[in-house]
Amino acid sequence: MKLLAVVPLLGWLIGSPALATTIAMEDQSQLQMSTAAQSANTPFQPPHENELPDNAYGKLVMQGYALFVDTKRLAPDFVGNGLNCSNCHLDQGRLPNSSPLWGAYPMYPAYRKKNDKVNTFAERLQGCFQFSMNGGTPPAADSHEITALSVYAYWLASKAPLGVELAGRGYPEVPQPTKGYNLAQGAAVYKDQCALCHGAEGQGQKVGESYVMPPLWGKDSYNWGAGMHRINTAASFIKHNMPLGKGGSLTDQQAWDVAAYVNRHERPQDPRLVEGSVEKTRLKFHANDGVNLYGQTVDGVLIGQGIR
Numbered sequence: 001m002k003l004l005a006v007v008p009l010l011g012w013l014i015g016s017p018a019l020a021t022t023i024a025m026e027d028q029s030q031l032q033m034s035t036a037a038q039s040a041n042t043p044f045q046p047p048h049e050n051e052l053p054d055n056a057y058g059k060l061v062m063q064g065y066a067l068f069v070d071t072k073r074l075a076p077d078f079v080g081n082g083l084n085c086s087n088c089h090l091d092q093g094r095l096p097n098s099s100p101l102w103g104a105y106p107m108y109p110a111y112r113k114k115n116d117k118v119n120t121f122a123e124r125l126q127g128c129f130q131f132s133m134n135g136g137t138p139p140a141a142d143s144h145e146i147t148a149l150s151v152y153a154y155w156l157a158s159k160a161p162l163g164v165e166l167a168g169r170g171y172p173e174v175p176q177p178t179k180g181y182n183l184a185q186g187a188a189v190y191k192d193q194c195a196l197c198h199g200a201e202g203q204g205q206k207v208g209e210s211y212v213m214p215p216l217w218g219k220d221s222y223n224w225g226a227g228m229h230r231i232n233t234a235a236s237f238i239k240h241n242m243p244l245g246k247g248g249s250l251t252d253q254q255a256w257d258v259a260a261y262v263n264r265h266e267r268p269q270d271p272r273l274v275e276g277s278v279e280k281t282r283l284k285f286h287a288n289d290g291v292n293l294y295g296q297t298v299d300g301v302l303i304g305q306g307i308r
């Protein structure tokens with residue numbers, strides 16, 4: 001961790017702030033899942049806390065759990081917004097269709113055709129720190145944070161078969177409605193069904209320093225490089241999990257409309273920003289990354305300018 005601290009300095013010395021952050025994983029890659037795995041209806045059961053052994057392993061699992069649900073407070077150096085991992089991976093990373101950790105762990109290392117690279121589980125976690133948590137340089141692969149989170153995920157997955165895609169992994173895809181999405185309808189859904197908790201301006205709700213309702217846009221939300229900025233990914237998350245406690249109640253159309261409305265709002269810049277240009281960044285990273293509004297113009301305003 002000490003060593004990483006010199007990296008920003010180095011970037012500054014050679015006059016290129018773009019080098020200040022090394023990107024661990026190119027993106028929060030969209031999961032490609034078979035429909036067979038999505039449709040099975042007996043979800044995998046992760047172990048209960050009372051099954052944890054009372055030893056060093058059990059202790060590390062509990063530390064990983066704590067980091068997962070209280071990330072902002074316990075890993076402040078690596079979180080640049082107001083979120084915790086469990087805000088998007090609900091029920092402590094246990095809930096099916098909410099990208100549960102037990103669905104993820106057995107699927108790594110994963111080969112990605114897109115960039116002809118193998119991504120390790122540690123790199124996947126680092127990616128969530130850099131984009132979803134807007135955290136800058138992520139914890140090192142052998143850091144306490146990555147180790148504890150990996151051990152927590154391993155424990156949740158410890159009775160799962162290796163390399164088998166389990167039902168409930170990821171946020172099962174909700175196909176785009178034939179008529180596309182509608183931002184005005186999305187605004188109406190937001191006002192009716194989301195604003196009560198997430199705030200009229202998507203700002204969330206705080207008690208003291210901590211958010212009790214996470215922000216959906218603005219400086220304390222996920223950045224423009226996060227998987228959730230894709231309208232298709234947000235629609236899938238929202239359809240299965242929101243409004244909180246009423247997952248599955250929105251139509252596919254409503255989920256897409258409100259996902260687009262949320263993701264037309266400004267949030268922290270994509271840390272991969274190419275030469276300070278939104279257009280260059282769009283071409284390199286967003287043009288082929290699902291459905292998104294980054295670098296496009298809505299009501300005469302360029303989306304993706306970022307916010308501090």
Ligand code: HEC
Pocket residue numbers: 083086087088090091189190193194195196197198212213214215216221222228234237238242243244258259262
């Ligand atoms: C009853 C309160 C409530 C309502 C209503 C609600 N949410 Fe949420 N939402 C939450 C909470 C709480 C979380 C974090 C869950 C956790 O940490 O367990 C969350 C998480 C989220 C997240 C991921 C975290 C983030 O900040 O980006 C998104 C996106 C989201 N909600 C969108 C919506 C949308 C869209 C609607 C309306 C269709 C909605 N929510 C309605 C309470 C609510």
Ligand code: HEC
Pocket residue numbers: 028029030031068071083084085086087088089099101103104105107124125128129132133149169170171222226227228233
């Ligand atoms: C703003 C929402 C958000 C937050 C906060 C978040 N993630 Fe994620 N995470 C995602 C999305 C979106 C994906 C990609 C899922 C997809 O494409 O279906 C993902 C994927 C993952 C995966 C891979 C899942 C799989 O099945 O391959 C892991 C592991 C993961 N996140 C862990 C974390 C950890 C650890 C943290 C906290 C440091 C975190 N996430 C914070 C949204 C979030």
